[in-house]
Amino acid sequence: MSARVPERGSWLEASARARVAGLLDANSFTEFLGPEQREMSPHLSLFDLPRAFDDGVVVGRGKLGGRPVFVAAQDGRFMGGTFGEISGSKIVGLLRAARDGAAGDDAPRTVLLLLDTGGVRLQEANAGELAVSEIIRAIAEARRAGITVIALVGGKAGAFGGGGIITACCSRIVVSRHGRISVSGPEVIETNQGIEEFDSKDRALVWRITGGRTRWLTGGADRYVADEIRAFREAAMALGAEDAAPFDLFRLQAEQSRLEQRLQVDGDSRDATQIWTRRGLDEPERVGDMTEHDFVVLADREAPNHDAR
Amino acid sequence: MSGWSKARDARGERMSAAASLAKGKIVEAADATALLERLIRPGDRVCLEGDNQKQADFLARALIKVDRQKVHDLHVVQSGLVLPEHLELFESGIARKLDFSYSGPQGAALARALDKGRIELGAIHTYIELFARYYMDLTPNVALIVARQADRDGNLYTGPNTEDTPTIVEATAFKDGIVVAQVNEIVDKLPRVDIQGDQVDFVIQSPTSFYVEPLFTRDPASVTETQILMAMMAIKGIYAEYGVRRLNHGIGFATAAIELLLPTYGESLGLKGRVGTHWALNPHPTLIPAIESGWVEQIHCFGSEVGMDDYMRARPDIYFTGKDGSLRSNRMMCQNAGLYACDMFIGGTLQIDLDGNSSTVTPGRIAGFGGAPNMGADPHGRRHATDAWLKAGREASDGEQTLVRGRKLVVQMVETFGDKMAPAFVDELDSIALARKLDLELAPVMIYGDDVTHIVTEEGIANLLLCRGRAEREQAIRGVAGYTEAGRGRDRKAVEALRQRGVIRRPEDLGVDPLDATRGLLAAHSINDLVDWSGGLYRPPSKFRNW
Structure with missing residues (x-):
């Protein structure tokens, strides 16, 4: 009967700027192309839609546990965190800077992508699609140059559309319970395939399929963390401290065979509970409802063991 | 038929007509519509249990399938008119008159039906008011109700959603009406009895569980x-x-x-x-x-x-x-x-006028009242004292009254601009315009201004108990109405004077940052x-x- 007030510092509730501030070492962040530069979308005004001074993306450099990093954070609250001409270019530019070892001797070897996105911004779809492609290429080139690219997914918009594909291209993925990772959004699937295929109003189903817990249990993420900025910071620090794995043919083949194997084992599943059952979890139907603490204990026990990604 | 038991005799005839469809009190779901055709007569008052939450949805679907030659011109008396089927009764002519309380999701469809003249509207009631009329001049002839479980004697278990059922059944069963219940399942032993079996005439197990919102x-x-x-x-x-x-x-x-x-x-x-x-x-x-x-x-x-x-x-x-x-x-x-x-009701609303009247009616939607007008009314029949009630009464009386009377606190909480930046403070409530358009005798006002004691907005609290006269009330309301037209039309001096007297209190006056x-x-x-x-x-x- 004590007054338990949940801890502050929820990743889900924080703005992009609050996430960056809480993720990095205190006061270490320097923003590139900040809101004072007013690099806004050239398209939204045509639709009579409000613009944002940063176009919904914060990019810059800072320190994480004393090590230099580049960071890009989408704000899911502005236009669903979508990739547009400006917001996409900011991320592309940041990844290319990492690839080129920009910033001299103290060049960051890690890029943190704080994804919170519904995918391409429909109002500037061509530019957005191009941006997604360019980001994927830039990630591949950066990884080839020995840069570790870490995706952090725990925002309200999740990582959908191109954001889901980009996540899968990263060196490492950190996810929380609320973070959804997928390509086609639930409403899109329902519209195209019918409610029998996917009921987008059934939120428990949506999270069971696309949410962080299932993504983690099926190898779609490397770290599962509680919904706290602090927890994301700790995971990013640990992953950033690892040596970047070589991004070569062997790794791509390993990823390909991991995915093939997963499809073979789980391809006929109709719901995540079937997958959880196959993983031999004691109470598969409870996975969604377990407390964060219980699940983290389970998560550690079931930690994925593969050299793919 | 003469004498003192015409209703009882009529009930007997209907029961005999329906007897062949029942085994004891149990009727098969497939026979539901046939049962209703034998039990209900043209012009009957029917309560098709539509509560705030649970719905006799199976019986509603059965009722809209009746032969309109046999069953028509019903007078629907129920608190909630929330399923599409409820309106279909009127569209198809099965029902004609309506007395209800709350329409929630059907608010727009109801307004359209009224506009087209499909519904002869009695009144939009508060809950207690409609229930009171079940015992006065709106007693149902037939009640179609809903429960979780029944036993073979017709005893019912409602589960946590008991809601209106005892009130409906009491009025119907003890005035020679007929009670039909849809249940999710028929069992040998109920967890508890919410409705006595001898007040229930027929039980039907519905193919799917009843709907609760x-x-x-x-x-x-x-x-x-x-x-x-x-x-x-x-x-x-x-x-x-x-x-x-x-x-x-x-x-x-x-x-x-x-x-x-x-x-x-x-x-x-x-x-x-x-x-x-x-x-x-x-x-x-x-x-x-x-x-x-x-x-x-x-x-x-x-x-x-x-x-x-x-x-x-x-x-x-x-x-x-x-x-x-x-x-x-x-x-x-x-x-x-x-x-x-x-001692207090506190709740939101959509519109408040400069007399403090409030309404949730918006153009083209009649959502009804539910319980808010009962909660948000000062009951003049109250005769017990509490500190809160007495303090409110003293503030309203200005200390001049020798006979002390309390007041219920009725607080409206509203942001100055609501959904889609619609101003919450208006010169005329949409409900008054709608009443004019539909030719209603009474404008559907949810809470009357003279019952409202406080209005809370992001700009502050207006204490209407401390206002003396209509002009002061108006300035107190304008004084918390923010940047709406009503708020910008304030007399700044008068509002400042009200603030000095503590009639209007800003966050900083309350020590809230x-x-x-x-x-x-x-x-x-x-x-x-x-x-x-x-x-x-x-x-x-x-x-x-x-x-």
Whole structure:
């Protein structure tokens, strides 16, 4: 009967700027192309839609546990965190800077992508699609140059559309319970395939399929963390401290065979509970409802063991 | 047919006509429409149980299939008109007259049907008012009701959603009417008996479980900082000031914010045990943190709420429960408790005019009232005193009255601009325009201005009890109406004078810093947090999950 007030510092509730501030070492962040530069979308005004001074993306450099990093954070609250001409270019530019070892001797070897996105911004779809492609290429080139690219997914918009594909291209993925990772959004699937295929109003189903817990249990993420900025910071620090794995043919083949194997084992599943059952979890139907603490204990026990990604 | 038992004789004829369809009291679902055709006669008053939450949906679907030659021109008397089938009765001519309370999701369809002349409208009632008329001039001839389980003698178990059923059945069964119940299942032994079998004539097991809408679940994730600011002002400027212990909350996000601030902000003000101890309230999930923190002594409920069953079962000190352990709700009783035994009603609205009248009618939508007008009315029949009630009475009387009378606190909480930036403060309520258009005798006003004691907006609190005369009230209302036309039309001097007298109080007058109004103050930030607070006993419906 004590007054338990949940801890502050929820990743889900924080703005992009609050996430960056809480993720990095205190006061270490320097923003590139900040809101004072007013690099806004050239398209939204045509639709009579409000613009944002940063176009919904914060990019810059800072320190994480004393090590230099580049960071890009989408704000899911502005236009669903979508990739547009400006917001996409900011991320592309940041990844290319990492690839080129920009910033001299103290060049960051890690890029943190704080994804919170519904995918391409429909109002500037061509530019957005191009941006997604360019980001994927830039990630591949950066990884080839020995840069570790870490995706952090725990925002309200999740990582959908191109954001889901980009996540899968990263060196490492950190996810929380609320973070959804997928390509086609639930409403899109329902519209195209019918409610029998996917009921987008059934939120428990949506999270069971696309949410962080299932993504983690099926190898779609490397770290599962509680919904706290602090927890994301700790995971990013640990992953950033690892040596970047070589991004070569062997790794791509390993990823390909991991995915093939997963499809073979789980391809006929109709719901995540079937997958959880196959993983031999004691109470598969409870996975969604377990407390964060219980699940983290389970998560550690079931930690994925593969050299793919 | 003559003498003193015409209704009983008519009942006997209908029962005999239907007898061949029943085995004992049990009728097959496939025979439901045939049964209704034999029981219901043209012009009958029919209550097709449509409550605030649970719906006799199977019987509604059966009724719209009747032969219109046999059954037509019914007079529908039920509190909730919320299923599409309810309106179809009127579109098809099966029903003609309507007396009801609440239409919620069918508000727009109802307004269209009225406009087209499909419905002959009696009145839009408050709950108690309609129930009262069941015993006066609107007694149902036939009641089509809904329960979870029945036994073979017709005893019914309603489960936590008892709601209107006892009130409907009492009026119908004891005035020679006929009661037909749809149930999810027929069992040998009921967990408890909510309705006596000898008051029930027929029982039908429906092919699917009856529909219940989760109406009172507010996701803490959607509470805004403006609502938190208003909640802080209300707690400090009204709850603490009057020491309100017995109350009812509306269902909006602003009052949900109050519920979530009690264990944090309320605790910091030292209010635990001094306010919010006794409630007439549906099982709001957002009250769980306050309950778990020991704020609440007891709660009586109008209805139930989807997902709260196990939690309430585990908290019998707080909730009214049956011998089976599950909640027993009762809308009639709880409405009475809210009317006579609460010292405060606080809730939201959509529009307030410059006399303080408020309404939830918007152009083209008649949502009805439900219980708000009962909760939000000063009951002149009240004869017991509490500190909160007396203090409000003293403020209203200006200390000149020798005969002291109390006042119920009726508080309207509203952001100056609502959905789609529609101003909450208006010169004329949309309901008055609608009444003119539809030629209604009474404009559907939810709470009359002379019952409203306080208006809380993000700009401050207007205490209407302290206003003397209509002109002062108007300036007090304009004085908290922000940048709406009504707010900008204020007489600045008059408003400043009211502020000096404490009639209008800004956040700073209350010692509330708007910068403190952050989501960090909420005892729960998400539905998931509420589940955690309940120790996993609260099981939210799927539509409220984000995990």
